[in-house]
Amino acid sequence: MGSLQFFGWVGVALFAIGLLGVVVRRNVLVMLMCMELMLNGVSLTLVVFAQQAAAAAATVLVFLAFVVAAAEIAIAIPIVLLLVRHKRSLDLDSYADLNG
Amino acid sequence: MNAAPTNLLTAIVLLPLAGFLLNGLLGNRLGKGFVTMVGCGLPIAAFALAVKCFLDLGPGGNLLLIDIAYTWFSAGKESFEIAFYFDRLSAVMALIVTGVGSLIHVYSTGYMKDDRSYARYFAYLNLFLFFMLMLVLGRSLLVLFVGWEGVGLASYLLIGFWFEDPEKAAAGKKAFITNRIGDAGFLLGMFLIYTTVGTLDMDRINAAFMATPAPMVSASLVGILLFFGACGKSAQIPLHVWLPDAMAGPTPVSALIHAATMVTAGVYLVARMSGIYLHAPEASAVIAAVGLATAFFAATIAVVQTDIKKVLAYSTISQLGFMFLALGVGAYGAAVFHLYTHAFFKACLFLGAGSVIHAMSGEQDIRKMGGLAKKIPVTFWTFAIATAAIAGIPPLAGFFSKDEIVWFALASGRGGSALLFAVAAVTALLTSFYMFRLLWLTFFGASRMTKEAEHHVHESPPSMTGVLVVLAGLSTVGGFLSIPHFLERELPLPAVKEGFEHYEHFVVAASIAIALAGLAGAAWFFGSGAARAERVRLAFPTLHRVLLGKYYVDEAYQAWIGKPLLWISERVFLRFGDQRLFDGTLHALAALGRGTAAVLGRIQTGSLHLYAFLVLSGIATALWWSLRHV
């Protein structure tokens, strides 16, 4: 079997790529998907650590994170829909109304 | 000394309080009849009770009454009671306060008949009586102090009774503030006594100072501190400035508070604490000096005053100075004696002046009077009797008490001296002179009134003249009651100095001669249209100006104390302290917050990308730091 170190690093990479996507991409939907990617990176890391420690808790936590992800997307999507209806745009730069 | 418990003392004190509450709360609704009934009835009832208590003292006088009304509060083992104490000294004071007080209440029903605030006036007057009785009956210095402050409050309210006039309101404030300065000394004295003696009950304090070993505190220091308080209340130099201004109040108030009762509280205090002063020769010397100086300077000012009430006010200050002189030479009984006679004749003078003012429709300047003797005969005769009494013409009351003081000023074994006697004699001469001058200018000679005023002149109603007659009668016979002898047990008179016994008759003769000389002088100077007095005035213009300006004490206080205080308040406390330091600090803090907010607000661009980037760099930095250091 392969090196756990490598898969742990893959989880971190997925998380970092997701965060980078949130920072650099302008499309709101793409940003949402990048957040999902971050969650996946975290899940992978959890699974890897669960393998090392042989702990059921980590696995259960991954399952619960899935549920939370589902809940998150269920609310995020309507919000995006409302934003688009309001601004007629998916460009995040047009949402900068809350500037100080 | 066997003390008998009683409840009457509480009743004496509470009756006027009930009057205050009834008149103050309901007086305006229930009408003048009710106000008069309550306002005069309750003080008279208090007087009757005081007489009852006085009779209870018993013929042997070997009894005193103690009434513990209420335990005010207790702290640890110490407890402070509201207790009333009735010995012969308290008895004399209580009888004066309730007796003269009742008379003046009755007089007020005539004098204040047409005033809009009739009920308020009687409420205040009853309030004053309540506090004054607390002052004279209190056993503890604490209760006395409550009364002391309370009469100050009542005095303030009554001086500023016609508060629509800013000048009168200012006079009220001046009286209050000047009294506060004296009270600071009084309070310090109380603290000192409590920390060293451990009690504030006055009989116990006296006993502690009389016992051996004496308390570990300088009796003179305590005495001077207490005397400072007495100075404020009794208008002695340097705190005498408030009393002349206090004449802004209604005239019966001047008679009751600023002549007969409240201003004598200082005399009562020193007499009551005589146990301390007997062991404080330095404090006694200070008292004698201050008292005599006050008596002399006030008398000189009174010679040139033209306002009828101002003359009487300075006369009051002067007479109080006499009382303090007596206290200073250890003749406590003589001081209380003079207090007692002074209450009668000075109340009579003030009420007479009130009657004159009433007749003149509010005019107080004696230069615009003259020839009133025939028009208002009752007022004239009572005024003349009281004038003769204060001048010391035998056999009227003032003669006995003043003679006693002058005698002890010369011969007391506790600091009497020829110098004190000489100044006291000159002051007595001045007293006689300015009082007869007042009598002459007001009642004799040609009328200097305007036609209109002359037309209105009328004798006062019976409620006023009746009181005048009673007080004049008391001024006549009051002196035959030998108060010093009556008080001998509580306030023993000092021993006469070696070799001075023979001078007693000389002093009596001198007193009579002085009084008559004053009368003659006033008659000579002011008899023929005051032409001779006018010549004297022109001959010494500077002296006249200084006297008329009351030695410029007010102006000096203003320049040396008032102005620097204002300057410090304005520059240091207001402009620097408040505006720059406090406001400045707060404004700087606010500006800092605003500036920081403006800077931080830049970060709030509304750009989610930037926020996400900040999260990214934040996570990286936090991780970097924690991995380096943890």
Next chain:
Amino acid sequence: MIDTVLLYFFAAAALAGAALMLVLRHPMRVALALIATMLSLAGVYAMLGAHAIAVFQVLIYVGAVMVFMVYVIMLLDVREPTVSHRYSWLLLPGVAGFLLLLGILGRAVWQGLRASATGAPYGVQAFSVDFLNDYWLHFEVVSVLLVAAVVAAIAVIEVGRRGSRG
């Protein structure tokens, strides 16, 4: 041997899909890349022995979440400047931060793990027994969270309706 090769293949596919997400222009293609990543991850989970997680990954993420996402992308289908201008002005700082984070966090995770995987399978049965014996309370609490999410979604839609009417 074949297992190890598959494992590294899936891992590489997941990374590649993730990288593609950053560069593709159209949201639909990004969604497809994400789906590919997720499926690859499911393969990784299965190979690592976490079968239950692999199953849920496919069911919940690919089956529910991503279908929802694709549906929304089709629904909106707006002509967008974001298609031609993919990146925000923070591209370069973002990449720098990304590299920093990857370096620090990757190094920390690398040091915290053993070199070789045990490969002990954690099957659906074992998971189910643990889950319902020890973690049933969490399960129920999560269902409450789901209900709350449903209510919240309805509320958001309701607010949007009112906003458009008013």
